[in-house]
Amino acid sequence: MYPPIRLLDHIIKGRGTTPTRWIRCIITRFRTKFLNAAAATESCTAVNKNSHSSSSLIVDEFTRFCYQRDLPRAIHALHSMQKYKLWADSITYSELIQCCLARRAIHHGRLVHKHLFSYGHRPKTFLMNILLNMYVKFKLLEEAQALFDQMPDRNVVSWTTMIAAYTNATMLRDKAFQFLILMLRDGITPNMFTYSSVLRACNGLPSLRQLHSSIMKTGLDSDVFVRSALIDIYSKLGELHDALRIFNEMVTGDLVVWNSIIGAFAQNTDGDEALNLFRRMKRAGFLADQATLTSTLRACTGLALLELGRQVHVHVLKFHRDLILDNALLDMYCKCGSLKDANSAFTRMGEKDVISWSTMIIGLAQNGFSREALQLFESMKASGTKPNYITVLGVLFACSHAGLVEDGQFYFQSMRKCFGIDPGREHYGCMVDLLGRAGKLDEAVNLIHEMECEPDAVTWRTLLGACRVHRNTDLAIYSAKQILNLESKDAGTYVILSNIYANSQRWEDVAQVRRVMRDQGVRKEPGCSWIEVNKQIHAFILGDMSHPQIEAINMELNQLIRRLKELGYVPDTDFVLQDLEGEQKEDSLSHHSEKLAIVFGMMSLSREKTIRIRKNLRICGDCHLFAKLLAKMEHRNIVIRDPVRYHHFSSGVCSCGDYW
DNA sequence: TTAGGGTTAG
Numbered sequence: 001m002y003p004p005i006r007l008l009d010h011i012i013k014g015r016g017t018t019p020t021r022w023i024r025c026i027i028t029r030f031r032t033k034f035l036n037a038a039a040a041t042e043s044c045t046a047v048n049k050n051s052h053s054s055s056s057l058i059v060d061e062f063t064r065f066c067y068q069r070d071l072p073r074a075i076h077a078l079h080s081m082q083k084y085k086l087w088a089d090s091i092t093y094s095e096l097i098q099c100c101l102a103r104r105a106i107h108h109g110r111l112v113h114k115h116l117f118s119y120g121h122r123p124k125t126f127l128m129n130i131l132l133n134m135y136v137k138f139k140l141l142e143e144a145q146a147l148f149d150q151m152p153d154r155n156v157v158s159w160t161t162m163i164a165a166y167t168n169a170t171m172l173r174d175k176a177f178q179f180l181i182l183m184l185r186d187g188i189t190p191n192m193f194t195y196s197s198v199l200r201a202c203n204g205l206p207s208l209r210q211l212h213s214s215i216m217k218t219g220l221d222s223d224v225f226v227r228s229a230l231i232d233i234y235s236k237l238g239e240l241h242d243a244l245r246i247f248n249e250m251v252t253g254d255l256v257v258w259n260s261i262i263g264a265f266a267q268n269t270d271g272d273e274a275l276n277l278f279r280r281m282k283r284a285g286f287l288a289d290q291a292t293l294t295s296t297l298r299a300c301t302g303l304a305l306l307e308l309g310r311q312v313h314v315h316v317l318k319f320h321r322d323l324i325l326d327n328a329l330l331d332m333y334c335k336c337g338s339l340k341d342a343n344s345a346f347t348r349m350g351e352k353d354v355i356s357w358s359t360m361i362i363g364l365a366q367n368g369f370s371r372e373a374l375q376l377f378e379s380m381k382a383s384g385t386k387p388n389y390i391t392v393l394g395v396l397f398a399c400s401h402a403g404l405v406e407d408g409q410f411y412f413q414s415m416r417k418c419f420g421i422d423p424g425r426e427h428y429g430c431m432v433d434l435l436g437r438a439g440k441l442d443e444a445v446n447l448i449h450e451m452e453c454e455p456d457a458v459t460w461r462t463l464l465g466a467c468r469v470h471r472n473t474d475l476a477i478y479s480a481k482q483i484l485n486l487e488s489k490d491a492g493t494y495v496i497l498s499n500i501y502a503n504s505q506r507w508e509d510v511a512q513v514r515r516v517m518r519d520q521g522v523r524k525e526p527g528c529s530w531i532e533v534n535k536q537i538h539a540f541i542l543g544d545m546s547h548p549q550i551e552a553i554n555m556e557l558n559q560l561i562r563r564l565k566e567l568g569y570v571p572d573t574d575f576v577l578q579d580l581e582g583e584q585k586e587d588s589l590s591h592h593s594e595k596l597a598i599v600f601g602m603m604s605l606s607r608e609k610t611i612r613i614r615k616n617l618r619i620c621g622d623c624h625l626f627a628k629l630l631a632k633m634e635h636r637n638i639v640i641r642d643p644v645r646y647h648h649f650s651s652g653v654c655s656c657g658d659y660w
Numbered sequence: 661t662t663a664g665g666g667t668t669a670g
Contacts, residue, residue, distance in 0.1 A: 090661070157663045192664070200665085255666085262666085289666095294668065326668085327667095363669090
């Protein structure tokens, strides 16, 4: 027998002493934890031998059922106690309430609450806190608040429970701060529990810095919970330097703090740093858990590192099924453009939630399988999973990227009625895209004017993109001006505007745009493409000659272009964003970063391997044509991921059907 | 004896 149990048995059997009910409960609880329910029952029976009154028997029986976690019997016994106006001790009730929580039995929880307050009886603060926590965990904040208002004595736990409750309710985060102030006015000192909760409620740097300095004064910033909350909130507010500084100041880690900092970089699209930290963590001797792997997968997803992602997948298999991790794995395969792996991961999932379905729908749509995405959406509805804001966005995205105008309009018009989702700015954006791509520019403009919320720069950029495709100069200039009113330093828009003027030979306007760009210090982000070869990431930037094999790559590229021209390839110079002429125009196109990356991939990877490229800007028409023809001529599979979607090139065609 | 931090889809 576990040694402390012997000692407890010694106490229980008593040598003449009768343990108080409180001690007996502790013993029963101890036995439940370390032995089993039968042993707990045995110790209750041992206690009962000393009890003679029937009321004591009823209470003891209730106690036993509570510790055995036999909810129906415990509730049944509770009714008897209620009839005889009997009460058990606080710890027994706390066991019962925890049991109600675990079984999601709110009805029984409310019954216990009623019992505790019947006949003018008032439970201790400790027990009221347990009840408070129960309502919070059931997300019944109004009931929690009502109970809190009734409490004659509120201690630091009562206040912290409410603060944590409001922090978790995103819409009510301001209340968490108000409660901290009220708590201080009430003379209650916050502790590490309070701070680790309230930190997440900070919505801006000033409030965070102020709170951080109060925490520093108490010295509680050394607490690991407070520290990881600090790292997390600084990174969520985009202050990664502060997050990393707090992390580095730490003397010893624990796993969650590592997870905080890895998650911070993975979410802030700095996957490289996240992966570096992951390696550092492993060197420091920590074993990754589900949260670590989820963040690591997200970093792979952001960087489109399929091979590394597959390695993480091997680690994932060592763990029990975890829905969040499974979803991250699914997204990784979708975003790395490997739909085959994504499909098998999706099929193998034990449990699927709205995120799993949405990830797969969006993944299919982005990879050019719009019809399949819509079919999956129908299966999702049939499975009983309710679509949300993002699911519908994925569905509309699928329609707009395949020119399915009627389907898109149907889903858009029925989303409120069928799924109870109000169309947001992003849904309108998808519709503007859908109509714009299909050449229905007037309808797209009308829709923008009908929007229930203000259009933003993204909405206008969508329209501008459609204007470029359908060569509507006037509307393009109008859209560009709308964008620049909202975002005066948007480099891409200036470049497009100057290009539109150049195509219309309006050289004075071109000069004017260039002048504004110079005066405002606007610089266009250079095109950059990445490719993973032998676990190394190779970056190609337009105009950058630093890659060690750049000369060989350029020679190979020029040769390929010559051979493609013999087969009828004509560079599409419409995409040149400068007012250059003839040969020069063609030359600036021929060194777009994705072309360099593709050629490098061809030189480095065996023919059966897919060449996978990720790039920071959208692919231009000329590179698209180049990739299609090259895929055919060289019998290669090429996948290019741009910031919006994927292009799978094979046998001279692209999965996007030249519609993007 | 009760309360706290990190992980997934646009």
